[in-house]
Amino acid sequence: MTTDGDSDLVLSGRLGLARLAERVIARTDGVTGTSGPAGRWQTVGAQQAIRGVLAVEDAQGRVDLELHLVVRWPPRMPLEQLGGRIREDLRRSAGTVGLRARLGAVSVAFDDVLSEIESV
Amino acid sequence: MSEAEKTARPSTLAAQVTTVTPSDDDEPLQDELGKTTIGEGVVTKVAGLAAREVEGVHDLGGGTARAVGSVTQKVGLGDAFNQGVSVESGAKEAAIDLTLVIDYGESIPRIADAVRSQVIKRVEFITGLRVIEVNITVNDLYFPGDDDLDEERRSGVR
Numbered sequence: 001m002t003t004d005g006d007s008d009l010v011l012s013g014r015l016g017l018a019r020l021a022e023r024v025i026a027r028t029d030g031v032t033g034t035s036g037p038a039g040r041w042q043t044v045g046a047q048q049a050i051r052g053v054l055a056v057e058d059a060q061g062r063v064d065l066e067l068h069l070v071v072r073w074p075p076r077m078p079l080e081q082l083g084g085r086i087r088e089d090l091r092r093s094a095g096t097v098g099l100r101a102r103l104g105a106v107s108v109a110f111d112d113v114l115s116e117i118e119s120v
Numbered sequence: 121m122s123e124a125e126k127t128a129r130p131s132t133l134a135a136q137v138t139t140v141t142p143s144d145d146d147e148p149l150q151d152e153l154g155k156t157t158i159g160e161g162v163v164t165k166v167a168g169l170a171a172r173e174v175e176g177v178h179d180l181g182g183g184t185a186r187a188v189g190s191v192t193q194k195v196g197l198g199d200a201f202n203q204g205v206s207v208e209s210g211a212k213e214a215a216i217d218l219t220l221v222i223d224y225g226e227s228i229p230r231i232a233d234a235v236r237s238q239v240i241k242r243v244e245f246i247t248g249l250r251v252i253e254v255n256i257t258v259n260d261l262y263f264p265g266d267d268d269l270d271e272e273r274r275s276g277v278r
C-alpha cells in the first residue's frame with residue numbers, strides 16, 4: 001500500500017480524516033467497500049456524504065473514526081490483522097497530510113463477507 | 121464471577137467456566153489505537169460459505185427455510201449464505217449448528233467430517249475465534265432433477 005497519492009488532498013479535521021479513511025478503504029486489497037444502510041454510519045460534508053465512515057471530533061479536536069467494512073470471500077488474512085493494516089495505513093496517510101496529531105482511535109468493524117456470486 | 125470464586129472450584133470446572141465466559145476486560149481485538157470488531161453475521165456467513173466449499177454439499181437449510189429463503193432473497197430481504205447456519209459466539213469462542221442437504225450417493229459421514237474440518241479451519245483463521253463445536257444435521261438428500269421438479273410444481277406444470 002502506498003500513501004504517496006494522499007498528498008494531493010487538502011484536508012482539515014473531521015471531514016478530511018473521513019475522506020482519507022475512504023481512500024485507504026478503497027485501496028485495501030480484500031475489502032470490497034463500506035457497509036450499512038444510507039445514513040446509518042456516515043460523515044456528512046458540504047458536498048458529499050462519506051458512507052460507512054463515522055468521524056467524531058471531541059472538544060480537543062481529536063477525531064475518532066469508526067469504519068464499517070465488507071470483505072471479499074475468502075479473506076486472505078485474519079480479519080484482526082486486516083483491521084490492523086488498515087489502521088496502520090490510515091495513521092501513515094494522516095502523517096503524510098499533516099493530520100497525524102488529530103487522529104484518535106480508529107475502530108474497524110467487519111460487517112459482512114461478500115461471496116463471488118454476490119459480487120457479480 | 122470473582123477470581124476467588126474461580127480458584128475455589130475444582131480445576132476442571134474452573135477451566136470450563138473461564139473458557140465459556142471470557143471476562144469483559146480481556147478483549148482480544150483491542151489495542152490503544154482502536155479496536156477491530158467482527159459482526160456475528162460475519163461468523164455465520166463464513167461458516168455457511170465454508171460448508172458450501174465441500175464437494176457433495178448441495179445446499180444448506182431445512183426444506184421450509186430454503187423455500188422461505190428463496191422468496192425473501194428474491195425481494196432482497198434474505199441472505200442465502202446464512203440459511204441453515206446458527207452460531208452462538210462469545211469474545212473468544214463459537215459453537216456452530218449446520219443443517220445440510222447432501223448430494224445423493226455421497227457418504228454422509230465423510231461429508232460431515234469434511235464440512236466440520238473446513239468450517240473450523242475457515243472460522244478460526246478468519247475470525248480468530250476458537251470453534252468449540254460444529255453440530256451437523258443432514259436434513260435432505262438432493263437427487264439430480266429435484267430442482268426441475270420443484271420449478272414445475274411452483275409453476276403448476278404437471
